[in-house]
């Protein structure tokens with residue numbers, strides 16, 4: 001089995017969209033265009049889809065009476081994609097935590113709307129002005 005590497009956003013989104021629902025190649029390309037804001041040509045997408053199919057991550061499923069076929073994620077594909085989503089979520093989480101400010105007084109996490117004050121020449125962050133006052137009085 002040739003290893004599947006998710007090396008760019010297009011590949012990542014391809015998996016996400018097919019995880020959500022089965023669709024035709026052209027529908028997928030349309031979605032990719034909308035979400036990435038990039039010009040997507042079929043040469044960006046089909047080699048990857050072929051690779052996914054070879055690895056039984058997706059399969060082609062005939063739908064309706066016409067010849068059009070949809071790409072459908074297999075059970076194996078869903079497990080595979082879930083792992084990638086989890087990995088990505090951890091990465092985002094880590095990044096959020098890394099950038100998170102903490103109240104200098106009570107140590108609570110500041111998601112937004114931090115109270116900023118310059119104390120002894122240093123900008124400090126607090127959750128509220130009371131924490132700021134308390135810190136100043138120390």
Ligand SMILES: [Zn+2]
Pocket residue numbers: 103104105106107108126127128131
């Ligand atoms: Zn506080």
